[in-house]
Amino acid sequence: MTVPSATLPSRTDTQSPLATLKFRLIDLMRGTRTLELLAQLRQRQYDSPEKLATQGKAxxxxxxxxxxxxxxxxxxxxxxTDLPLTDKAFINAHREELRNPSYKGKVIRKKTSGSTGSPLVYYTSxxxxxxxxxxxxxxxxVAGYKLGEPVAFLSGSALAGDGFKQRVYxxxxxxxxxxxxNLSAQTMSGYAAxxxxxxxxxxxxxASAIHRFACHLNASNTRPKHRLRGIICxxxxxxxxxxxxxxxxxGVPCYSQYGCNDAGVSAFECEHREGFHLLSTRCHAEIVDGNRLISTDLTNRAMxxxxxxxxDLVRMADKPCRCGRGLPLIAEVIGRQNDVVVDQRGHAVHSEFFSHLFREDARIQRFQVVFDERTLNVNLHGDQLSDAELAALAAPYRERIAQAMSFEEVQFVCNQPFITLANSKHRFIMRRPAA
Structure with missing residues (x-):
């Protein structure tokens, strides 16, 4: 199938007054200024690299x-540059010390497990x-969206949220x-409808959920009669x-997006899809030994x-993009991906299921889920627990897992060594390595 060429960003003068009004209402409810910043970013993304660098330095x-x-x-x-590098462990240990006593605005609490399964609690403005x-x-x-048009989120709570205010927004x-x-065949057929x-x-x-959905459609030779202009993973x-x-x-262009909200990283593919344009107006990014991405959110004054x-490991492009944007270009995000968990029936559950399951339990500091066709092993790290305490802790989680997927055996262990990949990076969801 031939996919239509990616198009240039939509003109904003075609957006409806009602859509603008709704977005202004969201800004009013949240105390944000999204529309104002969006208008600025539409212009500033085409500033020269030199102009952006000068402003970034200031x-x-x-x-x-x-x-x-x-x-x-x-x-x-x-x-x-003499400041120490901070990570989740440092932030969790010094959370109150890092909060800004001079900040008097609204504070938003965030909690994320990220790619390592280690929870991070932080605050933003x-x-x-x-x-x-x-x-x-x-x-x-970039994908052809116009303000106010209908959008489908194929995601979990990390993107979508689940509170009343979030549903109103x-x-x-x-x-x-x-x-x-839940990405069963029946569910995905319902999504297609x-x-x-x-x-x-x-x-x-x-990305993995949308890909799973696409493979289901391709395997069943189903072609939804949709009105999509684009897809963003x-x-x-x-x-x-x-x-x-x-x-x-x-049959429409598919784009990729990259971000790390606690570090202020927000990057997107343009119509040429030859890398990720980094919003350097929000963050100061550094690439240190081994292509490690270090970033500072310059907009967060709450913490x-x-x-x-x-x-994450990234490789920066050595030349600007053909699109004319002056923003720094990430050529490749080298190290980043979670597995979809597939049970013995072929039923797939996104890895975010486990992040959502464990993230509010203070006893669980880190975890790892390792699976194959028959078994699923959950390794919980936290304070030392007795066998009886572990059994009591595991019982409700075992039940939740059984409701979502089917394995011959589900095992829980506590404080056992994590399985690591060849590059020593911990993955909190992974298929069991072949013997």
């Missing part, structure tokens, strides 16, 4: 001055949330969530083979997270 200097003035542990650090959504909308516009955003927790009937113009969600690596399968299933290690 923003970083201002951030560093405020950091030293407000956070005692950094007061005597002479230069920004309304400015950070404004940049998060403005960057997201900017990336959607999504109603105003014209977003419908399709759960990635919804895409046909509800006129979505954009499909957005986890996020949260995981989108391989060329995955992109090909997705475009075969839907300072300087020089945050994203845990």
């Amino acid at each position: 923003d970083l200097a201002r951030y560093f001055d405020e950091l030293r003035a407000n956070i005692p542990m950094f007061r005597d650090i002479p230069a920004f 309304t400015e950070t949330q404004s940049y998060l959504w403005a960057g997201l909308l900017l990336s959607w516009e 999504y109603k105003l955003l014209n977003v419908q969530v399709l759960s990635a927790f 919804a895409i046909e009937q509800q006129g979505f113009r954009l499909l957005y969600g986890y 996020t949260a995981e690596t989108l391989t060329p083979a995955m992109r090909k399968d997705i475009e075969q299933a839907f 300072y997270l300087p020089r945050h290690d994203t845990g």
